[in-house]
Every structure is written in structure tokens, then in C-alpha cells.
Amino acid sequence: MRAWILALTALALSGCDNNEVGDVSLGLFTTKDIKVEVLQDPVVTGVTCHISNIEADLDFADPSDMGIACRQTGEITAQMIAAIDTGKSGEVVFKKSKSVLFKSLKIRRILDQKTQTLLYIAYSTKETKGSYKHSLSTVPLWGTKAYKPAVTQD
Secondary structure, rough: OHHHHHHHHHHHHHEEEEEEEEEEEEOOOOOOEEEEEEHHHHHHHHEEEEEEEEEOOOOOOOOOOOEEEEOOOOOHHHHHHHHOOOOOOOEEEEEEEEEOOOOOOEEEEEEOOOOOEEEEEEEEEEOEEOOOOEEEEEEEOOOOOOOOOOOOOO
16 A cells, blocks of 8 residues: 555656646546646746646656747847857757657757847657657847847948
């Protein structure tokens, strides 16, 4: 009996996350919930993203669907932008396991230098029903200390 209680407690606590800001039940007769987490970019600290995804408490894998919305919530400086990977693939800023079978939810930051915009793409690392699920949000640098006007030639 004691092992059963410990197992149930561990299962309940596994859903707890200090980044969680919302938890929406999908109904009385389901074990799936929409979890909403907040993530502050670790390098560009003036950007905050909210990620929503479904967690299935009693399954071995969570669904791959997710949504992301990122906004400027503080100062963004040229020094922050200089510290990020500016290649076309950008860099992973967040990773969360979604399965015991190596499926992950990742958030990748990419800089579009031409439009001076940060792109944040959330995606699943495992194909589901013929598709890799993904969602995109953008944060323009316009109006920040990091914005560099385009050089025009006369």
C-alpha cells in the first residue's frame, strides 16, 4: 500500500513545473490537460515566451501539438544580440521531454538579420501522422537598443 501511495505522489508531482503558469483541463473524463509555461530567453532576457502544450498524465508520450507566443517584456540590447548564434539554424533555448521514446519539445531562437526580428520556433522532434508539429512567434527589434537600421546606398 505504501509503495502505491508513493507511486501516485510521484506521478502527481511529475506534472508540477516551476515554469507553469496555467493548467486547463480538457474534461472530466480525460487525463489530458493543456499546460501553459513561461520561458524567459536566457540570453535575450528582454524576451518572454509562453508555450502551451498538452500533457497526458497516464500515457507514455504526450501529443506533439504546441503553441508559442513571444513578446518583448524588457530591454533588448546590442550586447545580447551579439551573444547569440546568428546562423540560419539559430540555437535551442529550451528543451522538454515529451515521451519515453526520445520525443522532445524544443524552442529554437533564430535571428532574421534582414528584418531585424527574432524568431522563436517551437517544434516536436518526432514525426506524428506524417508531420512534424511546429509553431512560430516573432519579436521585432524595432524600437530596442539592439535595432540596427539598414544601410542604404545612394
